[in-house]
Amino acid sequence: MTGGTGRLGRRRLLGAASLAGGGLVAGAAGAQAVGATRAESGRWTGRSIPFDGEHQAGILAPPAAHGRFTAFDLEPKAGRAEVTALLKAWTDAARRLTAGAPVPGDAPTGYGPASLTVTVGFGASLLRRIGAPVPAELEPLPAFPRDAIDPRRSDGDLGVLVTADDAFVVAHALRVLAAAGRGTARPRWQMTGFSTADGTGATPRNLMGQPDGSGNPRPDDPGFGRKVFAAGPAWMRGGSYLVFRRIRMLLDDWERLPRHRREQIIGRRADTGAPLSGGTESTAPDLRKQNPDGSLAIAASAHVRQSSPLSNSGATLLRKGLSYFDGYRPDGAPDAGLLFIAFQADPRDGFTRVQQRLARADDLSRFVRHESSALFAVPHGCRPGRYLGQDLMEGR
Amino acid sequence: MTGGTGRLGRRRLLGAASLAGGGLVAGAAGAQAVGATRAESGRWTGRSIPFDGEHQAGILAPPAAHGRFTAFDLEPKAGRAEVTALLKAWTDAARRLTAGAPVPGDAPTGYGPASLTVTVGFGASLLRRIGAPVPAELEPLPAFPRDAIDPRRSDGDLGVLVTADDAFVVAHALRVLAAAGRGTARPRWQMTGFSTADGTGATPRNLMGQPDGSGNPRPDDPGFGRKVFAAGPAWMRGGSYLVFRRIRMLLDDWERLPRHRREQIIGRRADTGAPLSGGTESTAPDLRKQNPDGSLAIAASAHVRQSSPLSNSGATLLRKGLSYFDGYRPDGAPDAGLLFIAFQADPRDGFTRVQQRLARADDLSRFVRHESSALFAVPHGCRPGRYLGQDLMEGR
Numbered sequence: 001m002t003g004g005t006g007r008l009g010r011r012r013l014l015g016a017a018s019l020a021g022g023g024l025v026a027g028a029a030g031a032q033a034v035g036a037t038r039a040e041s042g043r044w045t046g047r048s049i050p051f052d053g054e055h056q057a058g059i060l061a062p063p064a065a066h067g068r069f070t071a072f073d074l075e076p077k078a079g080r081a082e083v084t085a086l087l088k089a090w091t092d093a094a095r096r097l098t099a100g101a102p103v104p105g106d107a108p109t110g111y112g113p114a115s116l117t118v119t120v121g122f123g124a125s126l127l128r129r130i131g132a133p134v135p136a137e138l139e140p141l142p143a144f145p146r147d148a149i150d151p152r153r154s155d156g157d158l159g160v161l162v163t164a165d166d167a168f169v170v171a172h173a174l175r176v177l178a179a180a181g182r183g184t185a186r187p188r189w190q191m192t193g194f195s196t197a198d199g200t201g202a203t204p205r206n207l208m209g210q211p212d213g214s215g216n217p218r219p220d221d222p223g224f225g226r227k228v229f230a231a232g233p234a235w236m237r238g239g240s241y242l243v244f245r246r247i248r249m250l251l252d253d254w255e256r257l258p259r260h261r262r263e264q265i266i267g268r269r270a271d272t273g274a275p276l277s278g279g280t281e282s283t284a285p286d287l288r289k290q291n292p293d294g295s296l297a298i299a300a301s302a303h304v305r306q307s308s309p310l311s312n313s314g315a316t317l318l319r320k321g322l323s324y325f326d327g328y329r330p331d332g333a334p335d336a337g338l339l340f341i342a343f344q345a346d347p348r349d350g351f352t353r354v355q356q357r358l359a360r361a362d363d364l365s366r367f368v369r370h371e372s373s374a375l376f377a378v379p380h381g382c383r384p385g386r387y388l389g390q391d392l393m394e395g396r
Numbered sequence: 397m398t399g400g401t402g403r404l405g406r407r408r409l410l411g412a413a414s415l416a417g418g419g420l421v422a423g424a425a426g427a428q429a430v431g432a433t434r435a436e437s438g439r440w441t442g443r444s445i446p447f448d449g450e451h452q453a454g455i456l457a458p459p460a461a462h463g464r465f466t467a468f469d470l471e472p473k474a475g476r477a478e479v480t481a482l483l484k485a486w487t488d489a490a491r492r493l494t495a496g497a498p499v500p501g502d503a504p505t506g507y508g509p510a511s512l513t514v515t516v517g518f519g520a521s522l523l524r525r526i527g528a529p530v531p532a533e534l535e536p537l538p539a540f541p542r543d544a545i546d547p548r549r550s551d552g553d554l555g556v557l558v559t560a561d562d563a564f565v566v567a568h569a570l571r572v573l574a575a576a577g578r579g580t581a582r583p584r585w586q587m588t589g590f591s592t593a594d595g596t597g598a599t600p601r602n603l604m605g606q607p608d609g610s611g612n613p614r615p616d617d618p619g620f621g622r623k624v625f626a627a628g629p630a631w632m633r634g635g636s637y638l639v640f641r642r643i644r645m646l647l648d649d650w651e652r653l654p655r656h657r658r659e660q661i662i663g664r665r666a667d668t669g670a671p672l673s674g675g676t677e678s679t680a681p682d683l684r685k686q687n688p689d690g691s692l693a694i695a696a697s698a699h700v701r702q703s704s705p706l707s708n709s710g711a712t713l714l715r716k717g718l719s720y721f722d723g724y725r726p727d728g729a730p731d732a733g734l735l736f737i738a739f740q741a742d743p744r745d746g747f748t749r750v751q752q753r754l755a756r757a758d759d760l761s762r763f764v765r766h767e768s769s770a771l772f773a774v775p776h777g778c779r780p781g782r783y784l785g786q787d788l789m790e791g792r
Contacts, residue, residue, distance in 0.1 A: 045592070045593055045594040065562075065563065065593070066563065066590075107605035107655065107658075107666050107667075108667075109592075109601055109605065110598070110601070110667075111592050111594045111601075112594065114593065114594075165593060166461075166592055166593040166594060167461065167462065167563065167590035167591075167592070167593070168590060168591060168592040168593075168594075168600075168601070168719065169592070171590070171603065171719065171721045171732070172603075174721075175603070175647065175651070175730070178730070179651060186728050187723075187724045187728065189723065189724070190723035190724055191723070192588075192721070192722075192723070194462075194563035194564060194567070195563075195564060196441070196505075196507050196562055196563070196564040196565070197441055197461070197510065197561060197562045197563070197564075197593060198441040198507045198508065198510075198562060198564075202506070204564075205505055205506070205507075205564070207567065207568075207571070209503035209505065251571065255571070255575060259503065262503075270503050271503075271504075271506070323564065323567065325567045325570070325588070326588075326722075327583075327585065327586035327587070327588070328583045328585070328586055332582050332583065334571070334574070336567070
């Protein structure tokens, strides 16, 4: 993947090195870099994904290189009027930031929006606070076997997913949103995830080394809209339910396994992501295929089989996971894994159904721990001039 | 910064959206993104900075979009032989990873090296462990006024700075290094930083909104080499001393200040980074310039004045700071700020001299807290076939 560097490339490289000036010291290590520079390619940080649309933009946007998930709790005195003002303020800020426009009172960064998305969801506790009916889809997720949930890093009145292809842009947007919410909502917890900046369209890998999202449904799949987007009430029509799980990976154990064992546990090849039943990454796994010795090509307890819609009455999740790596735990193990984020029309037919199977029968579950959990109702997207959740706040 | 999207761009955008398929749903918000895509520009993730060279590559490399600083402690039983084996293993892994070559036993990510650098330093405690003399430059940093240092997140036998333009590449490299060190060194603490992916060569901004590094020395400045690189002993000739400080920013207080007050405290404009004495970002601050009313253009206690080499007997630091944002503290304040990383020939004439002044007299010091601290001797770079620190291990 290392391309050549022509005369122009070298010159631009020196420009990019203005702080450290790597190219100016004869023989310095920094001077001989080869391949395209960020300066040559940096235009993509100017890319903008429109905020307004039928669905909130974070649901169908391409995988982003960075994301933060933040849960906010309402201040004790905040009621319907304050929540309405908050949603208006967040909508205005998000609409500006995603377009690369300045936010009044904010010191602009000078960076482009870098495909920024801001997706807002409501916890059941917010609906109760404003006296709105709580949809059955928003009933608390059940406890699953092996769960190790930390309640301080779970749930929340509001859940906000901010993604972009630039980590600074994500951090800056969160500061703007937190400032806009001050007095009405305060951050309850925040988690930071990343993927790769390698925007080739390949499925991003997770920290286990595996492409993560190979089996994701595609919008042209039959029933995609019905399985991912809610039908009602009016404020949720075109919305979706977001399940968040912080899933720590026991990487020290995982990395000690030989590659063939890791592939058996997943049910896919580590290099290409192709199912062990053959084909390429995009080939549907053949759960009945047998090896020459009569054994199943995809083992009975493999993750691909246990999580398949075929094993779960058609249950379908649109996953938007991000890796996290928050340093090391007191026992020396990496505090790292997956910020699992999945959208679905009804979690009872989606995440809950799949996870009830995985927690019992999936070989992979011995190498992960679910450490936090949250569920939010993500209302439909905005038309210009309206604000997120306006139908809810107006009783529709 | 939002460019148009031609026919090819649109098609590639759909390719990049394969996971979520944003472009395939008529009217979906994700479909109308404009501007260059990462897929069009992703070549820079293939860029490679050579590991071998006179200096370790992280010192003079251009500012990276991502970095992790990790301190390792030696296992109790590790002595000179084990440290030698560790340095050989780390050198081999770093040399391969920075070139985008596979590491034996590792599952490759398929991503390019993305300008990966791996820079290794030795704490005084490592030198004592192997019975080597401790250079006077490595004597512990003094305590400074206002310090709030957490010893559990300070110091360490080894300090490793890993930077790249891809967050996943950084995380993966750290996993490889940790695995290669297992049994000899264990992570003591790790901190994760970011800058921007906007590789235009502009000085990256910090979370206070200010370009950070405007006054950095440049390799063509008189005396640069003498001020940044150590003269000896042999294992340090061409090496440098690395000061690490985690500097939390009191962002809630900072953001409540009006812009003109923030600019007075820094001594530079927030938008352009130009000194308040006039000119552009690269203009040297004129510390004697007066406003029409006779007041100093750059106030007596402004950060630019207090940190200037003119105020500190010429003290010069090569700074490579990264922002961090680790969520929120129990009191609701953002746990965010700067991972301050500075290279110099002698910390006593560099960081220590400057910080003794800043902690007392710099207006900015009221808006920051130094929460962790470390000092490492970064040996000179490698020639091919040799390993990092070889001169030290061979008694030179």
